[in-house]
Amino acid sequence: MNNHPEGKLIVIVAPSGSGKTTIAKRLLNDFPKVQFSVSGTTRDPRKGEKNGVDYFFLSKAAFDQKVENNGFLEWEEYSGNRYGTLRSEVDKLMKSGYFPLLDVEVKGALNVKDSYGSDCVSIFIQPPSIDELKRRLIKRGSETEESLALRLKRAEKDLPYASRFDYVVTNDDLETAYKQVKTIVQSFIAD
Numbered sequence: 001m002n003n004h005p006e007g008k009l010i011v012i013v014a015p016s017g018s019g020k021t022t023i024a025k026r027l028l029n030d031f032p033k034v035q036f037s038v039s040g041t042t043r044d045p046r047k048g049e050k051n052g053v054d055y056f057f058l059s060k061a062a063f064d065q066k067v068e069n070n071g072f073l074e075w076e077e078y079s080g081n082r083y084g085t086l087r088s089e090v091d092k093l094m095k096s097g098y099f100p101l102l103d104v105e106v107k108g109a110l111n112v113k114d115s116y117g118s119d120c121v122s123i124f125i126q127p128p129s130i131d132e133l134k135r136r137l138i139k140r141g142s143e144t145e146e147s148l149a150l151r152l153k154r155a156e157k158d159l160p161y162a163s164r165f166d167y168v169v170t171n172d173d174l175e176t177a178y179k180q181v182k183t184i185v186q187s188f189i190a191d
């Protein structure tokens, strides 16, 4: 994957429920030069999610069309839905001098890392335990019994990949975890 937009980007990767959205939102608030790269997905919007802000919510056919047209930098299946990083988003942000922030699952993150090398910093957010992950997902109230089970199964598969990323941060206490992530991003964008 060598034909990609030029620039530097930040990848946050974590099993679902680890707190990466929470951490990513704080980063976006603290660093005006960092902007969220809105992905395309075939999953349904959750309560409060907006099209074009949280995701571009696409039909399966529209997603496939974008795959055909090489519209994704990478894309993967996750818990029965498809998710992909849009070239158009990354390109637009980089051209405007921003650092795109990607919130992607493990396989997608590894692909982006392979593609961007040292122009990418990857941070794996780890939950303190699978039990705590389960508690957080239940508390978030976003999952059915079935999707909860799928996400926990996937988390068990993904956790061993933590060491493949540039940094691993355990999100036990949110303030402590966020401070670590902030320091990593600060030094990456200052470089």
Ligand code: ADP
Pocket (backbone or CB within 6 Å): 014, 015, 016, 017, 018, 019, 020, 021, 022, 023, 136, 137, 139, 140, 171, 172, 173, 174, 175
């Ligand atoms: P992800 O984006 O990784 O799926 P979220 O950011 O949505 O995760 O977090 C999952 C849930 O856990 C949310 O309800 C969030 O408020 C909560 N949460 C995040 N970090 C912590 C933490 N350190 N301790 C307790 N709850 C947390």
Ligand code: 5GP
Pocket (backbone or CB within 6 Å): 013, 014, 015, 016, 039, 040, 043, 074, 075, 076, 078, 083, 084, 085, 086, 103, 104, 105, 106, 107, 108, 109
């Ligand atoms: P959720 O349904 O909880 O929003 O996201 C499920 C998983 O898909 C998360 O791990 C999230 O990081 C990942 N994801 C979101 N967008 C993308 C993307 O563009 N590409 C890939 N590979 N994964 C994504």
